[in-house]
Amino acid sequence: MRGDVIVVAVGLITALAFSTLIKAFTDNVINPIITVAQGGNAPALGWQLGKSGNPATFLNIGAFISAMIYFVLFMAVVYFLIVIPYKRVQARRGVTVFGDPKPAKTCPACLSDDLPVAASKCRYCATDQPPYPR
Incomplete structure (x- = not known):
């Protein structure tokens, strides 16, 4: 679906x-x-x-x-x-x-753009994520 x-x-x-x-x-x-x-x-x-x-x-x-x-x-x-x-x-x-849609951030390493704002690691490449700018 x-x-x-x-x-x-x-x-x-x-x-x-x-x-x-x-x-x-x-x-x-x-x-x-x-x-x-x-x-x-x-x-x-x-x-x-x-x-x-x-x-x-x-x-x-x-x-x-x-x-x-x-x-x-x-x-x-x-x-x-x-x-x-x-x-x-x-x-x-x-x-x-x-x-x-829920707010999301982009991973600077792999450029995936569907990471949750609160994520501390990328779900695709496992790099540490910077905090989301408010």
Whole structure:
């Protein structure tokens, strides 16, 4: 389980869910406003902007609310089934994900840059480490 892969996967899933929300907004709110000059009709939760009975000019708020609910539920599932378990697994391994990384210092001998601030010896080359400047 690589951190970068999970972050990219969560990003793609978020983009997919957000694209559905945007599509619903454009199909059911923006498009009827644009087609008001042409006419249309459809019964649903919303307002008729043009002639009665013209679905092309119906401002369908119900479909948009449905897409928002879908987005929230979808992201909750992603968060509780992917993000939280991944954070727990990585915390057991001592890796911080989805947050600020712990401060680290660089070994002057081997140039490894992931040493804990309190380390007195390098874990890779075993050289003594100078104290971390505060």
